[in-house]
Amino acid sequence: MDKNAPLKPESSLLQPQLTQRNPTSAPPVANFASITPPHNPTTRHTMSLKLRDLIRQVRACKTAAEERAVIAKESAMIRTAIREEQEQYRHRNVAKLLFMHMLGYPTHFGQLECMKLIASPHFPEKRIGYLGMLLLLSEQADVLMLATNSLKNDLHSNNKFVAGLALCAIGNLATADMSRDLVPEVEKHLGNSKPYLRKKACLAMARCLTKCPDMVEDFCDRVVSLLNDKSHGVLITVVQLMTRVLVIDRNEYFENGEDAMMGGDYDSPVRNAFLKLVPTLVKLLRNLLSMGYSPDHDVGGISDPFLQVQLLTLLRLLGAHNVQASEEMNDVLAQVATNTETSKNAGNAILYECVQTIMAVESEDGLRVLAVNILGRFLLNRDNNIRYVALNTLAKCIADQSSGVKEEENHVGDVEKNSAASALQRHRTTVVDCLKDPDISIRQRALELIYHLVNQSNVEALTAELLNYLVLCPREHRSDICTRILRVVDKYSPSDRWRVDTLITMLTIAGRECAPDVQSSTAVYISRSEEDLRAYSTHKLLKALRDDDGSQRGLLNVGIWCIGEYGDLLLSDYSYNPPVVEEGGEGPVSFMASEPAEVVGIVEQIMTRRSCPAEVKQRALTCFAKLRERYASVADASVLDKLEALVKKHEGSHSLELQLRSCEYGALLNAIKGVVVKREAPVVEDDIFGVSGGGGGTESVSDTVRAAAKEALARMPVVDIKLVQKKREERSGAIIEGGAMDPLDGGHSAPVASGGGDSLLDLADIFGGGSPAPASPSQNGNSSFAAPAPAAAQSDVDLLSDIFSAPAAPVPAPMAPMSGGFDIFSQPAQTTPAPMVNDLFGATPAAPPALPIGSPVMDVFGASPAQPSPIQPQQTSVPTPAAVGGSAEATTVPGFTHQGLTVEFECTKPDTWNKQNSLLVAKFINTTDAPLYGLHLQVAVPKYVTMEMKPPTSTTVPVTGGSSTKHVTQTISVTNTMLGTKNLMLKLKASFTSKGTKVEHMATCSGFPAGQY
Amino acid sequence: MISFILMVNKQGQTRLSSYYEWMDMQERVALESEIIRKCLSRSELQCSFLEYRGFKVIYRRYASLFFIVGTKADLDVRALDAPGSTAENYENELGLLEFIHSLVETMDRWAGSICELDIMYQLEQVHFLLDEMVMNGYIVETNKSNVLRPIDLIDRESKKTEGMFR
Structure with a gap:
């Protein structure tokens, strides 16, 4: 640690500030090199010296280890002293413990010593004892109980300092039990003749009432006389006490479930009693304003700003939802708002509080506009502190207003909103400027405010600002901002095109950081839009992918998905002419058509990057499979072959997911081409439904199957977000979060986790823990159909041991509703608990729900074990798709x-x-x-x-x-x-x-x- | 309500800490070092508020020493109106800034030009002073003479062998 810091601990703390603020009042600098406190009794002196020695020793330590050693030694000494009951050193030891406690060392062994000191007849010892108690003990400490009696005795003491110590201890530490025991004594001190005790009693009372809320009602009457007190100390404490009581009372009120009408007015004896005091409070505040200079309470030319602030806070609580009280305080609020001197911090503190009160109570329109204007002035202030509170308050006010208007859709609300909100909109540019402030606190606040400021008319401008900020802001904030932008765009977007445009731009900036739901929402928006817009998005995304360095994972996800879905749209030129080109708006947009080979090349390039994340690779495989289908009729054979090769390339991948997809898509593509996988030694047995595929040697695939396979690779149906959300709500709870809830990745892992227990595990096990499934049908070889398993019969679950029984296969176990979460990247929501197995990612339900349940489904892989009798558990590590018999x-x-x-x-x-x-x-x-x-x-x-x-x-x-x-x-x-x-x-x-x-x-x-x- | 008051020097050494909300030791140590780190990383021009772990921290620097006051950060305004809400933070950031100054001025008058060493070596005395100004996180007294009078009186009386404390 650097002991030679430029600012030495000896230098006076206040010097610079004082000379700056008040040059005349600066006392002459005293040198504290000789550290002798001005007044100390001899007994204390020796003790302090001892503590001082410890402090000196600690200061002299060069390393943390040295310090620990010193403290450990001292702790041992203190423990010994405690054990040996060395009374004369007790208070000295406790003082040392305070120091050690501050440094972060354990001091629990001294707790009982504090208790003993409290009971001491000597004031200095008692004082240290109380201090030790406040600092070393927690409210939960058992020894605290022991103090109750001493506290009671001390409260009865004639010495005001002794009673003061006890009140202070109660105020800081009292538990519910202690409060109950001591409230009568505390209450007596509320009427004490000495303000020193009255003020302490007020806060002690606040503590007791917080701990025992049921005592609140009995106490209200005492307050009236206290409000007439001359001492500001008493006034400030009693106002705080009232604030506490109101909060306690309201919590009690709502907790007791007295018709928890949302936030509105509530009616309780305490509140009613306090409402009668509003005129008194107003008078108090007015007196402060007109008091003129009083040296006792003056802070920068303002009389007692602390009391003013507390009064305003209390008025805020009382005036909220109460028209009469609000009316009573209207004038004084206006007076504070107009007359407060703003050159000093103290004045601004009052104004700040006053604005908050004006916005919270049912104040007049003019007053509200005045308040917003004050905040506007704050925003222009050079002092960052003032700007900070201004932004903060504006955000609160706006949030308040918007919800207030929603609640009561009457004209008054509208007018209010219009006047205050339009006043707010005038400050919009100032707020946006705050985003460029070097101070992160200010930027955060400004950001918060901007989210609230957005509305239909300014959404484009403000979103542009947000996107600009997104580029500049620290990485860790990006995810949050993306989510907020999504919300804004979702709510106020003027057109689909703009929305999609904005989202894609956002992904190009922060695709790395944005949350998965932002990505899937973007994909949903694209899929829901017009064909024209889809083409535009896909073109735009392709361009973005081409320009990107491969690190924007979110962009890659969405882009690759779109190319897979709408790859055919890339093959034609695209141009768009905005109907009216506005000033500064974007002109016509056009994209050149791409060659299939080019598109494939781009995706391939992304996938082969070393840094390419696994999820992107998985989606790329889906993309290839789909592109193979999309380009089937337009592209050269070489491109198609390449696509197939790309799909199959990962059949031997170490990544289970990739391997699985690779095999499955390969099989799907084969099915479409009409190639039936060869089988060995087909075990021909009748299908349980009697629809046997007709034995072994079928060489062609039926049309149904081909159609189904095509269907599987067709475009995904448009996801209706509302429907999905509704469904999700219905079964939330049934599903583990992160399963179907997780928009992007749900389908992969969720079903295993959320599915119907045993049956699923069975399934997984049969295939050797989720081995690539396609291997097994090949060997079972019967060209029959995946038998729809009766949903209830668990024993039939292994029927499912068909093609898709990969981990993601929905199992028709009674309580496995995992299919179709809000997962556009996996499968769409299923409408029926289709017993046939759907495919996983990106495929439509393999058979349209229209197919009667129980009808022969399809035979995508040319085989599926209708009867699992010869379930040959497969050797799994070596993927043997389609050809090799696995039973060897x-x-x-x-x-x-x-x-x-x-x-x-x-x-x-x-x-x-x-x-x-x-x-x-x-x-x-x-x-x-x-x-x-x-x-x-x-x-x-x-x-x-x-x-x-x-x-x-x-x-x-x-x-x-x-x-x-x-x-x-x-x-x-x-x-x-x-x-x-x-x-x-x-x-x-x-x-x-x-x-x-x-x-x-x-x-x-x-x-x-x-x-x- | 004030949750804690800290006085920490530029080297990150805590010179005084007073918590009005219970926190265990590890938490305190972590909180103190983290907050001072944040305070030190900010320039004079930046605002005196920061948000940390649910606390709104108001700090002010005097020479080598940071005076730091933590309050529970404001909860959402709407939540304040919601039934059963426990939002009870009505602290005024600017007001607390003013309070810090008032505290420092009071200490300055008490010790006659206060410096870091005074606070260090008279730890318990500073605590007594603080207890006269803040109780359980609420402001008791801001008038300098009202704060110092009892403290001086106690000190004088304790010195006498035949004082009011016998």
């Missing part, structure tokens, strides 16, 4: 066969990087001629194995091989921690009911390949 690695281990029930385990390794982990899918095969009911399988494992079991897909095992059966399975995930040394072993216990008889069977299963499981 699955090992089947027989469990047992008993009374017609055969249990087999299909074993796979879900994670290649974690060999210890295996997934066992128990398959239940019923070889009897009647279904087995009440199946219950229990599995025990050795200690070195951890196991997690999912519920079985069904507890009823139908006859295997029957016409409409599917296998019942149960998934067990095990982790063999001793893999390589010990083998997996299972102990099984199955119970079921076969033909009316209950069967139980126990077996051991150890047939797992050694060393692998």
Whole structure:
């Protein structure tokens, strides 16, 4: 620490200020090098010296560690002294503790010492004791209770200083219990003959009443006489007391639920009693104004500004929502507003308070205009402090007015608004100038005010200013400003074009910082607009993307989304001529048509940047898939091939999301082209709905499927924000926030989190924890349809194990309403709980809701397991889309066969990087001629194995091989921690009911390949 | 209501702190160092108010020492009217600025040209003085003689062995 700072601690604090303000009154500079306090009793002297020594020692410390050591040593000494009851040093020790406390060291061990000192008969000790109590103890400290008795005694003391100390302690620390005990004594002091005690009693009372609000009513009468007090000290405290009481009373009033009519007038005995005092208060204020010079209370030529401010505050509380009281104070407010001297800070403080009061009470119009003009004068002031409060107050006033007008749509409100608000608008340029102030406090305030100033007529000018400021402001504020601009634009935009234009400009400036909802709102606005405007936006965004350095993530998101959706519009020229070109307005706008290859190139370039964020990459994939569809008929084959290659490039990506999208979009594109994925060894079984796809060798994809795939890549339907918001409200609570609520990313993660519990986990597990789903259908190979799973039957959930069962797939579990949040980047809101699986990001509901539920859906990937019987858990790490049969690695281990029930385990390794982990899918095969009911399988494992079991897909095992059966399975995930040394072993216990008889069977299963499981 | 009064020097060392709203130790230390850091980073021309962690901070610099007063920042005006609202901050920033000056002037008269060392070495005395002016975050007295008279009297009486305190 620099002890040689230019300003030495010895230099007088007030010197410069005093010479500046009041040269004559500056006392001669005394040198404090010899630090001897002017008056100190001998006893205190030794003590102070000791404290001084400690302070000197601490000051001499060069490092923080040294300081800690000194304090630790001293603390130890004090503790010893406390333990040994060294009475003579008690007050000295407490004084030292105060110092240590200030430095931030623990001092709790001294709390009891304070209590002892308070009880001391010696005043200096008592005084230090009280001080220690105020500083060292918290209101919650248990020892505080012990003080109640001492306080009571001291309150009864004849010595005014002793009683004063007690009142001070009560005022600062009293708890509810203490307040109840001590209120009678405090109240007695309100009528004390000495103003010294009256003023302290007032504030002590304020504390007691805050702690025990129920006592408020009994007390109001005392106030009247106090208001006639001569002493300003008493007056200022009693006015503050009244303010407190009003606040307490109002809180009480509303808490007791007495018809919580919004903010309006309320009627309570206390308030009514105080309202009668308004004339007294007004007289008091008027007296202050006309008092002339009184040396006792003069501050810069104004008599007692502190009291004036407090009086105005109290009047504000009383006059709000009360016409009569407001009328009574009207004159005096006008007097204060016109007569107060503004050359000094004290005068401005009063004016500031007065303006606030005028705006808050039901004052006359003329007065309000006067108030706004005072603020206008403040705004022009050179002193930043004054400008700060002016901006602050203006913002408050405007907020007040706008809501006030909303509440009561009568003419008076309109007139008021017009006069005061138009007065405000006159200061608009001044406010905007404040945005350029070097002081951040001022800028923040100005910004706040500008948000309030915006209306239909000035929105364009002010938004332009806001955008300018957005460029200059610190990064951390940008996100907030973006959100505010969005709100402003949303509310007052004169035209769609301007709105979209502004938002895109904003994204080019602060796309890096802006919140996701700003991005998705922009996208929503674009999608909701006219075709012409969409073309304009897309062109503009393409240009912005081309110019950007790739860091404006928000811009990239929106831009890439738009290019994907409306990429076809980029292929033609665009020009726009504004109907009337205003002065300074923008002239005609035109964009050149782009070549498909160029568009693709731009997006590709963005995606291949090293710094490209993952979410942008994901959207870029969607964009490629969509562009492939958009350009199918216009672009060269080379471009289309490139697009396909780009989509498929990420099939092996390390990012799950990218891999998933890549595979899925690849499959969608194949479907459109009519290519059916080849299958191996199709397990042909009847579809449960009897609509089997007709066995294996189908080589072409039906038209329905192709149409559905096209539909999936078509433009997203326009999102109706209102509808979405309404829906969102309806089910808020059901959904974890950040799921469907999160406009941009909802679809990705939310469903997993919010979905219907077990079933979803099942699903995830079947596919090896969200592995790329397309792998499995390829192997199941049946060109049947994704069977609509009956929503209620959990056991059928694995039916969903189709194409899209990726983490984002909506599962029709009873309480999984996750589809379609306000997520334009994922899927649009679903209108029916469509059982068929929709695609995820950017795809429309794969089948239009019009399709009757239960009808064959589609076969986008050329296959989907209608019957999950051979659910072959897939090897997941190696994405094997479409071609490779995945069952190769699955090992089947027989469990047992008993009374017609055969249990087999299909074993796979879900994670290649974690060999210890295996997934066992128990398959239940019923070889009897009647279904087995009440199946219950229990599995025990050795200690070195951890196991997690999912519920079985069904507890009823139908006859295997029957016409409409599917296998019942149960998934067990095990982790063999001793893999390589010990083998997996299972102990099984199955119970079921076969033909009316209950069967139980126990077996051991150890047939797992050694060393692998 | 005033939440805290601090006197901190330019090196960031707290010379006096008085809290009218309970805060635990770590919080205080963090608050003090953060506020002084902010105060130091501001120039003379900038306004004397800043907002920090829900507090409105009003500060004024005298030579090497910052006098800092924290109040709870204004809540929304509308919230003030809402039922059950606990908005009770009616502090006037300019008024508090004036109060700081009044405090410094009072201390100056008490010590005869006050300096940082006076405050440091007579910590408890300054606290007594402050307690005469502020109680529980409310202003008790702003008149210099009314503040100093009892303090002087107490000091004189305590010095006498046969004073009013025996």
